Amino acid sequence: MSAVIDGNGANALAPRIVGVSLAERSYEIVIGPGILDEAGRRIAEVLPGARMAVIADETVAGLHLDRLALSLTAAGIGFETMILPAGETTKSYDNLITVVERIIGGRFERGDAVLALGGGVIGDLAGFASAIVKRGMAFVQMPTSLLAQVDSSVGGKTGINSPQGKNLVGAFHQPSLVLADTALLDTLSPREFAAGYAEVVKYGLIDRPEFFAWLEDNREAIFAGGEARIAAIATACEAKAAVVAEDETEQGARALLNLGHTFGHALERTARYDASRLVHGEGVAIGICLAHRFSETLGLAPKGDAARVEAHFAAAGLPTRIGQIPGETPKLGELMDAIGQDKKVTRGTLTFILTRGIGRAFVERKVDPDKVAEFLTRELNP
Template sequence: MPVALGARSYDIVIEQGVLDRAAAFLAPLARGGRLVVVTDHHVAASQLPRLDASLRADGISVEPIILPAGEQSKSWTHLERLLDALLALEVERSDHIVALGGGVMGDLVGFAASILKRGCAFVQVPTTLLAQVDSSVGGKTAINSRAGKNLVGSFYQPSLVLIDPSTLDTLPPRETRAGYAEVVKYGLIDDPAFFAWCETEGTRLLAGEKDARHYAIERSVRAKAAIVADDERETSGRRALLNLGHTFGHALEADTGFSDRLLHGEAVAAGMALAFRYSARLGLCPAEDADRVATHLKAVGLPHDLASAHVRGDGAALVAHMLHDKKMAAGTLPFLLARGIGQTFLSKDVVLSDVAAFLDEERAGT
């Protein structure tokens, strides 16, 4: 399926086993018969051999750059390390760098490609559910800084996205659940029928059933591709809807130190539940809808409140983290709220002191 962005348009390919025939798509992009593939230690062990075998069978050599797994790689230190490695391999602007891995690798490699020699091409080959349904599509690239998450980055579209659902077979269950939060998000934004599908079929996806997995990936990617094509750089506000749960979620991640205590997708899950409960508190959303969201997230083993997200900070501390959100404009932080399931909207008049009070009530269980 295409992401229609004029001269920056590209295709997304979703196919079981496509990693084993990746050369059919990547060979035309291999200048001089080689491709640089950037991945992490975990994916290098589980998926790199498949990609390497496909490319070598077509006469393409692979130059791997292997970085540590985890959010820590989205840092100035590892960005510099990656850029130095790419320069040492004499990567040119006409080369294509392949990002093989989850959201961390995609974000890091995409940002490196956007600034190396003022812009090199790159390809996304996402291997986690979160990356396949969300972060690999749309061209958002970034690293984290001391001030917060994803505050240094660029909009930079890939040349191609190859999605192989079979890579999820080696994914730990917790990582799959974390990615599933982003699937649920598309239903909550503007597709209540898809959320209802998640309520009845989501457990099949999480159990690895191929038809459910493929359906969820395709429906999610189509939804995101349409939004990105309409609002690539979040200028009209439509793309901002994709941030549902993220303002709360990033604050929860900051509170837990951007560590394995709370994965990104888990933070988004808790953030979406909080956004719906806060919307209900404001009288915008039926309490029954907020309860449905929390009930489903809890049923599949995802965090659905502050306690299950292992958050320790009080309302003031969490709001302080929000002040570093990259969406801040003229001292105002837009929030994604909801009038019901499938009725998300952007609000620019949320009072942060009220958000802090709400979070304290949540901590107290009131």
């Protein structure tokens, strides 16, 4: 796995570019430090003459918006900014309407673009707005969290949450460009960075066991920054780009990217999307551990793999058990109801991403709800 680090030659900190191949809708992911200051130039090359509706949350705007504005201005790009509250609850109908009406009121044309500066919440909301205003505007992702850089900014999934579940309202709408400035990750709290790391690990556990082994050896270097961090992000983006190119709208192989998410989304819902209790990446970490333990329980995966996965997440400072979520423990009925609302439910049957071992995930579309309930009963009452 050392080739991941060496692939860019002597200057390992130069930008890495990963292509997403979708015919006429193909685009590039540019990864590396200092990309924020190059944003205007790079956007102008891809979307010449376009104005930008820049959307950010209050936290990110305070940290990075001034530098982005300077870069856009230097490139001659006109723009307006929209600042939203921070947090998962921002992905709501009310905020979607606010953003849509601001874009329309700003007289943005179909040939202009929406620019999302922020983490997954802002990217999902802004991307959905760009998909529906004037039946589709161009869209630029500038992810500022690790989770967004390796997952939500790539692949065109956009949307908001419903009171009945996470990401139940949305559209597939690919960006024109993704600019991932890895230096911005230094502004994240340790908890936020660890939460994003859960999505990095996911790619190794789906079908790249050698990447997972590399992560086990290099986790501390990735958290420290530098070339190992860039390499990990680039490898995760390459993995996702390959899946998206094969299955853009999640009819088959792309469902594998939801490893751990059926459990994780259910846990987020039962925690009422309260970030003080559980953030998305933490839900994913617990969900991935649950998926591996459930697979062992069903006799699908070798004994010991789940413990290995759990140990890696724990070493990264992530929760691995439902009981580690602060506050009231969710009830079985609540979890089963949330799982039943998952987007991957097909004609009433439960779909899970299970595993036959590390790096051997697969889609199981007819999971017996009684077996899920039995498994969760044991997890809730260890």
